[in-house]
Each structure stands twice: as structure tokens, then as C-alpha cells.
Amino acid sequence: MTAVAGTSDAPLLRAARGERVDRLPVWFMRQAGRSLPEYRALRVGVPMLDACMRPDLVIEITLQPVRRHGVDAAILFSDIVLPLKALGAELDIVPGVGPVIAHPIRDLAGVQALPEFDPGALSFVTEAVSGLVAELGETPLIGFAGAPYTLASYLIEGGPSKEHADTKALMRGAPDVWDALLSRLAEISGQFLRLQVEAGASAVQLFDSWAGGLAADDYRRHVLPHSAAVFGMVADLEVPRIHFGVATGEILTDMSTAGVEVMGVDWRVPLDEAARRIQAGQAVQGNLDPTLVFAPWDVIEAKTRDVVRRGGSATGHIVNLGHGVLPDTDPEVLTRIVDLVHSLDVPD
């Protein structure tokens, strides 16, 4: 596989390709922000999606955790609904609530009213990625996008939802509308990932945050083909593709068939078991419980060592949390976990 010249030997990319590493790569989902005081200082008075559209802020926020923790990858500071917003969809992120959509989509007219992908509307992303890659040197930048199902759930519910009842009702009751919507979203997500890789990102991660709420038969029939379409759209770019969701134990095997090199695993499925569920030759990423950081250090250390040991069952292991960094996390604990992981022998 090719990769940006300076990063191709980075531990994260070697592990993603199943190659031998001298030290285990580690990064944290949602490391760009949330728990860092220097992030919160930058965000004062700047709404979330505004911050995601200012290249200077995106660059600074994306670099903060790399500087502070010494993690093995940066991940673009963004939000899964950002491309939709930038392309003109009427939505916003309401603090304490999450993404809120002005006109929830329930029919074909709603799908057709979705904006077309337009790289010009996302030039600030290209600018931020290019700037980041120059700053990051040998540290890879991970690009990312929301998966069609998770994006659809926001567009259909109109906002965050626990049960996704309207989403599943549309999925089961109007398969034509459903497939039209998810096809459009797959196109946007795929193009958005391409744009990031073409600007210099060395890997991509597709977040299907809510897919774990689906039974496997529903996932296979209504969701997997659209996620596979996204991964297919970046296959020729030959960067590692990471796939992630939470509570995905029952669909991990299906998700791993979407055309990916690395499967993200939440904290529920031990990595030796995850390695059995995914495709041969795939690497795993995860699976420290995000709440583990609140435990005494000896508990954190023992669990981290156990996760690393079990991760040795897979072809490669990128150490990470099993979900995002919680806002109350003490950043010093994250740094200590990075140092611990880097000090450990790589399992055979």
C-alpha cells in the first residue's frame, strides 16, 4: 500500500497493514478536544460546527492531543454531520443535545432535497488537512466520516435518539426511501473520505455509532451494503480503512466484511474474541473502557496490559478506547496510558 511518504512506516499504519511493529500504536477516539483545557479555551464563544469549519482552529485542535499525549495518530477535528452542514443541510449542533435537524427526512422529497456533494463547499477541509500533514511529519492523520446509517438516524429522527424508532420504522416500512437516503449519504461520506485522503490523510475511519442498536439481520439487509459502498469508494486510494461502532458484538463479523483493514471494537468484546469474529488478516482497534480512566492506576495498568495481551491474537492491534474520551477524563491519565503502552513489549 502507498501512503503519504513520511508516514508509511508509522506504527499505526504498519499495525493496520498487519506488519510487525517495534512499539504498539495508540490513540484515543475524541482525543481532539473534550477533556483538554487548551481545547476548551479555544472553543469559548465558538459553536462546534463553526470551529470545524475554521482551518486555523481545526489544525490547532487536531494537533493538541498529539503534542500533549504523544499519541501515534492525529484524527481530524470535525463532526460526523459536518459535511452535511457544509454542503447546505439545515442542521446544527445544540450544546448538551447534539445534532438537530430543521426538517427531518421521512420521504423521497426529503431525500431529493439533500445537497449534492461539492468539493468546493469543503475546501476548508482540504486546507486544514494539507496544513496538518505539513505539521505532523511522521505522525499519520486519520480522516473520518459518519456512516450512512448513523447519519440517516440523525436526519430521520431530527436529533439524537435512544431507540431510533423512526429510523427503524422508515427502514422497515419504506425500503425505497431508505435505500435512496442511504445511497445519497454513502456517496457524501465516500467523497468526503476521498477528499481527506487526497489532501494527505494516511488512513480513514468510518463511524457507525448507532449500528450496534440493530439486530444482525436488519444490519445485513439494510445497512451493510451502504457502508460497503463507502469503503468501496476509497479502495483505490490504498490507505487503511477502519470501521467502528459501539455495542456491535453481534454484528462484528458482518461489519468486518464491509471492505476494511481494521475493525474497531468497543469495551464489551475482548480482543481475542474479536479476532475470532472478524476476517483473517484484519487488525483490531480498541478496547479500553472509556470509564477505566477514573479507576486507580494499578487497575488501569492491569487492564491495559490485559487488552494488549489479548490484542496479540489479532493480525495487528491499534490500542484505543472502546468509545470516545469522556469529557471529565483527566488528560494526564491518557498521557500515562500512552507511555505505558509504548513501554510494553509487542505480543508475538
Add this chain to the structure above:
Amino acid sequence: MTAVAGTSDAPLLRAARGERVDRLPVWFMRQAGRSLPEYRALRVGVPMLDACMRPDLVIEITLQPVRRHGVDAAILFSDIVLPLKALGAELDIVPGVGPVIAHPIRDLAGVQALPEFDPGALSFVTEAVSGLVAELGETPLIGFAGAPYTLASYLIEGGPSKEHADTKALMRGAPDVWDALLSRLAEISGQFLRLQVEAGASAVQLFDSWAGGLAADDYRRHVLPHSAAVFGMVADLEVPRIHFGVATGEILTDMSTAGVEVMGVDWRVPLDEAARRIQAGQAVQGNLDPTLVFAPWDVIEAKTRDVVRRGGSATGHIVNLGHGVLPDTDPEVLTRIVDLVHSLDVPD
């Protein structure tokens, strides 16, 4: 096993014991209330926990779904925090929020301040159960309680939580406080179940709503012994014991070792797979997706038939949702599902 005289041949109890049934038993978690207009009419101006403490209301609300849907069991109208409230804990259920605790428990003093079990404080439950059993005739009444972990999560967080970070922090950081708290809660839950069975309930269900948020190693070490203690406290009563939580795929095997006859299964794990994960001779309960009711009838019918077919792999199957009835559910759809299940041949 013994059971209340009139109910011992009820399909639900036969299925729970792994005996042959002529028709499949079906009931719905949270059937007592939520979706029924006759329930909402009764609740106008009556706060949730007040309703749970008035035997006349408990009896009427518990009977409503039996009358309307023809389900094969009644479940006592109550709430998992009800015994704590009745025993004197300072908590309440805030509409739209959930249980809220005045003084979250974080130390041994907090544990010691918890009230002792006192059957006198729960005489309204005895009265309601006795009245219900007289009304229900051959239809079994299921008693229920919250499991120690789920109760502890409310007491520690002070209210509902998505991540249960404080709960897990106490679990990992103060095992002495943790075990003292869960032991006290196990005692209360076990005594509360005994009281219901002694008043005439024919089966019990222990709800561990949030256990599925735990990795299996944490569950086994910190939670399972306390759930097993609850089931042990009612073992001599010889009524079927049902155990339930959501997102429990990875801990289903462990949960099934707690001393139970029936394992509840959410909608993520197909019942043929669930049957492989639990102990030999145990029955399964579930696993229709609660959002399935919003689908067109042909989709509901096909899925219900599939769930029934797969349930045939287990020693017995009690048809149910994989979680509670959602408030927007059309009660007529529930009745139609009951009629469908009753019309189906029992799988060999």
C-alpha cells in the same frame, strides 16, 4: 416445582420449566402502562411512585394489559426503585428524567444510611399481589425487582446516566464500598421478591437493565455474585426465575449461571444463538425489537414467525419484546402480535 394452585399449568410456567406447551406464552415487558390510553387516564395527576404504592391502582393497571391483549402473564405494576422508596430512601421519579436520588452514595456511610428491609413498609405490595392473584385466576402474576447493579447505578450516579462513569469508578476504586452496597441491595431485592411470591406471584423477574454496559470480566467479578445472591434467596420458593438485561450478548453466558430458569434476551442476539450461550435446560424469553411494532404488519408477522422458529432451539420459549414497550406503541398491534403467537404451531 410448586406454584400457585390455579396457575401451575399455565403456558408461561410450563415453558419456563421446559415442559411441552400447546400454545406459546407471550407477554410484554412494560405492558402495564406506557402505551395504554386507559393507563394514561388513571395516571392523570398521580406521580409514578404514588401510583405504585396504591393497591387499587396497582391492581387495575396490572390487569389492564391482560384484559386488553390476552397476554399469558401479568407483571406487577411497579418500578425498580419502588422498594427503596417505600423503605424510606430519599428518591423520586422525575417525569421525563427517571429516578433521581437526593444524596448519591459514594462511601460506606452512604451505604449504612440505606434503609433496612421491612416487610411492614411494603404491605401495600402484599395487598396488591393478593388482590391480583384472586382476580387473575389461571393467569400467572410475575413479581419483579431491580438487580443490585442497576439499583446501585441509580444510587451512585444520583440519576439516570449513559456512561455510568461514577458507578464504574466506585466499582473499580472502592471494592469494599461496592461490595457493601451491592450486598445491601441484593438483600432488599431478594426479600422484595420473596414477599411477592409469598403473597401469590407465580414467577419472578430480576431486571439488570444496565448490566450490558459492563465487560464480562467486570460483570463476573463485581456483579454476578450479587445477582446470584438475589436468586439464591428465592430458590426455596420454587417459582421460575427470569433474568433480563439489554445489550447483554457478551455476558449472557455469565448471567445464565446466576441461578435462573429463564434467560431474557434483547433483540440483538437471535434466540438460536442465545440458546447456545445459556445453560442446558434453560428457557429463553424475548426477543422482538420493541421498534418492530412501527413496521407494516407483513414485516411484523415475518419477524415474529422467525423469532418463534429460532426460539424452538431452546428448552422453552416465552415470547416477549427484547426490551420494554415504547410509549408510542399502538396497543392494537400488541394485541395482534398476541393473537398471531397464539395461532402459531409450537416448534418441535
